[in-house]
Amino acid sequence: MARTQGSHSDITGPRVRETALRLFARQGYAAVSMRQIAGEVGVQAGALYNYTPDKQTLLFDLMRTHMEDLLADWDAEAPKGGARDALEAFTRFHIRFNTRRADAVFVSYMELRNLEPDNFAVIERLRRAYETRLETILRQGVAEGVFAVAEPRIAAMALIAMLTGVNTWFRERGRLSLTQVEALYWDMVRKAVAA
Incomplete structure (x- = not known):
């Protein structure tokens, strides 16, 4: 099928995705029509x-891309060595990565219910893979004797929920810088798992 004269797929394609993400985050997937996005x-x-x-594929692609980027960026940044350093790096990474992508994070959490079963299964696997990265750090810390965590899987999910919560209140022009917020959250995370 020929493109409309004057259209630019390298410009329009990303604009479709950006617009859909913004509208899904502001109004909800169910309330947004393809006509509105257009x-x-x-x-x-x-x-x-x-x-x-279709709209379902658009939602799924947005969520999958977010999770794949999250995993790839963490895997590229994850430090080698001790669990304490890895946990601090994870804490700071999660806050930085997600505050730059507030709409993507919101859609990834709030629109799971609107995914068709096969799409949901893919996103759930990606989410579990990310949670497992943190769980592995916690298990390593228990083995090293630096963390006291009875249930590393549950602790990982609780910590991710706490870190993701920064998106709901952090503002660039607020009283605290993002670096200060990272330090405060690292202190809370450290104390939550300390041996």
Whole structure:
């Protein structure tokens, strides 16, 4: 199928994704139509199907990309060595990564219910993979004798929930810088798992 004259897939495709993410985060997936996304992007509704087969695929692609980027960036940054250093790095990484992507994080948590079963299973596997990265750090810390955690899996999920909560209140122009917030949260995380 030929593209509309004057359209630019390298520009329009990312704009479709950015617009859909923003609208899903502000209004909810169920309340947003493909026609509304097209209108915000400035293309005809039918033109969206050059970039995605349907709204469900668009949601799934946004969520999958977010999780794949999260895992890849952590794997590239994860320090080698002791569990304490790894846990501090994870704490700071999670806050930094997610505060730059507040809409993606919101959609990834709040719109899980709108995924079709096969898509949900993929996202759930990716989420578990990320949780397992933290669980492994906690288990390593228990083995090293620096952490006292009875249930590393539950502790990992609790810590991720706490760290993700920064997105709900942190503002760039607020009283505390992101670096200060990271330090405060690292202190809380450290105390929560300390042996």
